[in-house]
Amino acid sequence: MPIHARHSLRVLLCLAALLALPGLTLAQDAASGTAAGPQQQRELRRAQIQAERQALQAGRSSDEAACYQQFAVHDCLNQVRARVREAENRLRRQELQINDEERREKAAERRRSIEERQQEQRQNLQSGEKPPPMRATERGNAQTRAQQAQQRAAEQQHRAAQQAQEQQERQQAEAQRASESRARYDAKQQKARERREQHERDKAQAQASGRKPPAPLPAP
Numbered sequence: 093m094p095i096h097a098r099h100s101l102r103v104l105l106c107l108a109a110l111l112a113l114p115g116l117t118l119a120q121d122a123a124s125g126t127a128a129g130p131q132q133q134r135e136l137r138r139a140q141i142q143a144e145r146q147a148l149q150a151g152r153s154s155d156e157a158a159c160y161q162q163f164a165v166h167d168c169l170n171q172v173r174a175r176v177r178e179a180e181n182r183l184r185r186q187e188l189q190i191n192d193e194e195r196r197e198k199a200a201e202r203r204r205s206i207e208e209r210q211q212e213q214r215q216n217l218q219s220g221e222k223p224p225p226m227r228a229t230e231r232g233n234a235q236t237r238a239q240q241a242q243q244r245a246a247e248q249q250h251r252a253a254q255q256a257q258e259q260q261e262r263q264q265a266e267a268q269r270a271s272e273s274r275a276r277y278d279a280k281q282q283k284a285r286e287r288r289e290q291h292e293r294d295k296a297q298a299q300a301s302g303r304k305p306p307a308p309l310p311a312p
Contacts, residue, residue, distance in 0.1 A: 130193075130197060131194075134190050134193065134194060137186070137190055138187070138190060141183050141186055141187060144179065144183060145180070145183055148176055148179055148180065152172065152173075152176055155172045156169055156172055156173075159172060287309060288309065291306060291308075291309050294306045
């Protein structure tokens with residue numbers, strides 16, 4: 093029997109075994125006239141995925157063993173392993189899709205529950221009824237959340253103040269460095285002017301007395 097045919101047979105056998113388990117068959121629902129709900133349908137799809145995964149794991153060894161009876165052993169092994177990887181990836185994508193559907197449904201249920209409670213509270217307020225007193229656990233949770241919110245706000249304010257102080261210190265340090273650099277530059281320029289003036293005076297005195305004039309100043 094070809095490898096693909098054996099794999100398909102294993103999938104069907106595993107699926108039939110799983111569907112025979114209580115809670116995983118649609119036969120009872122059909123007999124009672126009750127349609128399977130979304131959660132039951134997801135469980136059935138998960139059972140199908142599990143059946144195919146078990147078939148893959150059970151058949152991989154036998155398929156690889158069959159490859160050693162063929163002439164092109166490596167080509168056969170590569171085909172078997174590629175098929176298993178492709179099937180595993182496909183099953184994983186199906187599982188992710190099922191989990192995503194389940195998360196969306198639960199999120200929608202939570203939103204509906206919150207909206208129903210809010211609607212009930214609004215109706216009670218409109219009818220003049222007082223809201224039920226908050227239980228001790230709810231009060232404790234509310235106080236804890238309020239304290240945590242205050243703590244986070246205080247930490248944010250502290251970080252903001254610290255960042256502002258660090259920024260101010262950096263600006264002051266930069267201004268100080270700029271001032272010191274400017275002062276060094278001005279002092280250097282003043283010394284250069286004084287040297288030029290002294291050189292001009294020496295040159296004039298040498299010319300007046302007939303002496304050899306001083307050597308020119310080096311280029312700045």
